[in-house]
Amino acid sequence: MTALIDTRDRALAAFYGLALGDALGMPTQSLSREQIKQRFGRITSLTAADADQPIAPNMPAGSITDDTEQAVLVAELLVSGGGRIDPSDLAQSLIDWEAVMQAKGSQDLLGPSTKRAIEMILAGHSPEEAGRFGTTNGAAMRITPVGIAADVLDEGAFVESVIQACQVTHNTTLGIASAAAVAAVVSAGINGASLVDALDIGVRIASRAEGHGHWIAGGRISARIRWAKQLCEAADNHQLADLIYDVIGTSVASQESVVAAFALAHQVASGQLPAFDALCTAASLGGDTDTIAAILGAMLGACQGMGAWPHGLIEQIKAVNSLDLDELVEHLLSLRAV
Numbered sequence: 001m002t003a004l005i006d007t008r009d010r011a012l013a014a015f016y017g018l019a020l021g022d023a024l025g026m027p028t029q030s031l032s033r034e035q036i037k038q039r040f041g042r043i044t045s046l047t048a049a050d051a052d053q054p055i056a057p058n059m060p061a062g063s064i065t066d067d068t069e070q071a072v073l074v075a076e077l078l079v080s081g082g083g084r085i086d087p088s089d090l091a092q093s094l095i096d097w098e099a100v101m102q103a104k105g106s107q108d109l110l111g112p113s114t115k116r117a118i119e120m121i122l123a124g125h126s127p128e129e130a131g132r133f134g135t136t137n138g139a140a141m142r143i144t145p146v147g148i149a150a151d152v153l154d155e156g157a158f159v160e161s162v163i164q165a166c167q168v169t170h171n172t173t174l175g176i177a178s179a180a181a182v183a184a185v186v187s188a189g190i191n192g193a194s195l196v197d198a199l200d201i202g203v204r205i206a207s208r209a210e211g212h213g214h215w216i217a218g219g220r221i222s223a224r225i226r227w228a229k230q231l232c233e234a235a236d237n238h239q240l241a242d243l244i245y246d247v248i249g250t251s252v253a254s255q256e257s258v259v260a261a262f263a264l265a266h267q268v269a270s271g272q273l274p275a276f277d278a279l280c281t282a283a284s285l286g287g288d289t290d291t292i293a294a295i296l297g298a299m300l301g302a303c304q305g306m307g308a309w310p311h312g313l314i315e316q317i318k319a320v321n322s323l324d325l326d327e328l329v330e331h332l333l334s335l336r337a338v
Contacts, residue, residue: 017301021293024283033286043283062320067294075145087127131171139170147186178254180209189302250287
């Protein structure tokens with residue numbers, strides 16, 4: 001019974017950690033590091049967006065963005081598909097999601113890789129072909145439900161599950177490997193792995209996943225995660241954010257933002273940063289802050305459980321967004337047991 005409760009706790013912490021990181025990074029997304037310093041100093045809690053926020057103007061503190069919303073979309077497809085995602089269903093769901101966002105007047109729309117893929121699908125290309133140019137972090141940002149529903153202990157089946165979730169929009173070596181890395185950490189954490197061990201599993205699965213999808217030129221995800229760990233090992237917490245921003249990069253490119261999330265996770269694993277402080281650092285970096293913090297929150301939550309997150313902030317996110325992930329997580333875990 002204890003193991004079952006712990007598994008549920010870690011799965012909930014992964015999904016709510018994603019939402020928490022997303023909401024922390026909401027007001028700073030697409031701002032430079034210098035702009036964030038001038039406006040906020042450093043993000044330390046849930047914060048409202050300014051009127052001139054380029055993507056989420058005037059959104060209240062605790063608001064989630066596309067990272068969490070699209071992860072929920074993937075989770076619902078997994079549940080309805082009994083653990084499988086039909087590429088055409090994912091494509092249509094993403095089209096419908098953007099239509100709802102546009103109707104709201106939101107600027108939080110589909111990312112560049114996903115947008116291009118959807119345009120190809122609407123033009124008559126197959127879902128498999130549409131994702132051949134996707135190298136950004138869109139697949140990695142919404143992959144957490146796959147990590148909850150699929151067990152990384154069966155590596156071959158696990159990578160296939162990741163490919164299903166990536167194929168429509170990010171059917172490339174970089175897109176699949178980056179999503180596989182994140183999902184593997186989540187899955188390993190839910191199995192009970194420590195953060196140190198889960199991060200190692202993430203690198204191994206990324207390396208295995210790099211053999212799938214259309215080849216795209218760019219630094220290999222697994223190699224860059226290893227390099228970033230070494231790069232940041234000697235950095236203190238004051239140097240760390242600048243090092244990540246200046247050298248690793250914080251753009252939507254998967255080999256920057258996903259690697260940046262892993263770099264911060266390694267600092268948590270080494271004991272140099274508490275989990276919530278790491279999320280605040282991610283939200284304060286500059287660039288694609290909401291996605292970096294969301295990916296980081298999912299990985300840390302899966303390995304440390306709900307105790308890693310301030311209860312009041314999770315409750316605020318639930319209230320602001322009418323977000324209740326408990327039942328959805330239960331369904332995802334039932335798929336894991338199949």
